[in-house]
Amino acid sequence: MKALAVGLVAVAAAVACGPRRPATPSPPPGSELLVLLPDPDGGALGRAIITSASATVDLVGEREATEVVANRPPTRPVAIDEARIQQVFGDVLSALPPPPKSFNLYFQFDSDQLTDAARALLPEILRLVKERPVPDVVAIGHTDTIGSGASNFQLGLRRATRVRDLLVGAGVDAALITVTSVGEAEPLVQTPDETMEPRNRRVEVAVR
């Protein structure tokens, strides 16, 4: 029994190490190709952890790929070239929506009045909304930690609503704008409770 167990472990280990072949150009039916791609907008590369048949591989490098065939362990990660990526994924990459762009509009203390600097940002937001073929806008209200959680939720909502009203006043269709509040739950700058912090009095506007 013990010998059998050892044998099984050995077989499993052999399978897990796998045949060290690079990703093949024409994958067999049912095969899966998984690739970690660089962020198109210059952000961090990230990392992917792929598990199949109790074996795990990490993709950590640009264009690193692994293949999985019918519940076998993932193959050893290999970087594949740009031509192969275009061949398999070019089509689907071109159907990716444009990246959302976010702005922080700052507010005066305990108020839904924008700062002058925030008002000056509105034309750029409007330009972007008009430029996009299928725009929508999400306005998320934030507050600093002065006051109760519940009252800050309401204040955040008033701020986000103010931004919506300004955009609608400038000609944006109200149906494209979603207004929400997270109150003091997601501060830009972490502070103790009951702390004045101008950078946390904001509305995040995402144009998508």
Next chain:
Amino acid sequence: MNGFRCCVAVVVLLLAAATPVLGQPSPPAGRIKVASGSAFIVRQGQSIPAHIGQLVFEGDVFRTAADGHVGVTLNDDTRVSVGPGSEIRLDRFLYSPAEGRLGFVLKIARGIVVYVSGRIAKLSPDSIRLETPSAIVGVRGTRMAISVMP
């Protein structure tokens, strides 16, 4: 016996608590930004042609024929693009940062998909999962491409 009854009562209460949540319509998860060719959303068993501007919901399946594409931007800025010959389900989409409820699961039955991470990945990296018929992918940002041959 009393212990058993108590146990049953707890289970019944838990079920009762869970049921109304299942019955409620979930808020929209995002919006279709790109649609071309033969592309559908399958929602509660009904197949609806996908069109630009349409809202998408947790549980929606994106199904495309050989010429179909769908590109979606979700509420947390996650982006998903679905290529031809695909069947991909937005199995879970939870984005309520204030309540700490965050989660994203995409199930790829077949086809081609590109995932670009959004805020859920920043706030709760462990709650992001992409599932294929053979593999489970945990993604710590940012952009992942997957092809599942038929």
